[in-house]
Amino acid sequence: xxxxxxxxxxxxxxxxxxxxxxxxxxxxxxxxxxxxxxxxxxxxxxxxxxxxxxxxxxxxxxxxxxxxxxxxxxxxxxxxxxxxxxxxxxxxxxxxxxxxxxxxxxxxxxxxx
Amino acid sequence: xxxxxxxxxxxxxxxxxxxxxxxxxxxxxxxxxxxxxxxxxxxxxxxxxxxxxxxxxxxxxxxxxxxxxxxxxxxxxxxxxxxxxxxxxxxxxxxxxxxxxxxxxxxxxx
Numbered sequence: 085x086x087x088x089x090x091x092x093x094x095x096x097x098x099x100x101x102x103x104x105x106x107x108x109x110x111x112x113x114x115x116x117x118x119x120x121x122x123x124x125x126x127x128x129x130x131x132x133x134x135x136x137x138x139x140x141x142x143x144x145x146x147x148x149x150x151x152x153x154x155x156x157x158x159x160x161x162x163x164x165x166x167x168x169x170x171x172x173x174x175x176x177x178x179x180x181x182x183x184x185x186x187x188x189x190x191x192x193x194x195x196x197x
Numbered sequence: 198x199x200x201x202x203x204x205x206x207x208x209x210x211x212x213x214x215x216x217x218x219x220x221x222x223x224x225x226x227x228x229x230x231x232x233x234x235x236x237x238x239x240x241x242x243x244x245x246x247x248x249x250x251x252x253x254x255x256x257x258x259x260x261x262x263x264x265x266x267x268x269x270x271x272x273x274x275x276x277x278x279x280x281x282x283x284x285x286x287x288x289x290x291x292x293x294x295x296x297x298x299x300x301x302x303x304x305x306x307x
Contacts, residue, residue: 117294127240127285127297140293175239185230185245186295190238 086110088189090176096195100165105192107159107176117177117186118151118161127175133159166196199224201288203298211306213275218301220269220286228289229269231260233282234300240285276305
């Protein structure tokens, strides 16, 4: 069964550093998403991406965050200057559209120290 | 703003028992999803409910959707230890994104 692949699985970074989280979606997916989950808490929407544009973003997705699909395959989330409160599990998700569900990647655990 | 609630938030039950997890949401949507999450793991899709009255079953789990009542249920039949996990419902907002419920942490005790 096709999978959404995320790398790295775990990243530790110092506060103020930039991080890039990578996702390889399933090839026939059209819509892409980033969500995050602070340890033990609910899953929160960050941003949705379609046709090489952001289609919606949440209040969490401020100027420190950006997304790209630079080569038509990888889908990246960049955090420019990490803060301690950015420590969370970040999930990439994708879907085909229509009545199909979302497929989530395995997640990247980001730890900001 | 769409709010999604689940209850109970914590559920401890004995093997062999039945129980239902409830998911309420505050605005109109006709698409609801159930996910399972094991500790430290990703979200595993359980059910996709796409219309009012939809009912789906897989093994010991059955999910239903009542869009008029804005309610979905996840029913567990004859629970086994392997079902211990956190269960999330998520409501689709016009295909733009999900809003997740807070999750129900289920522990099935021998």
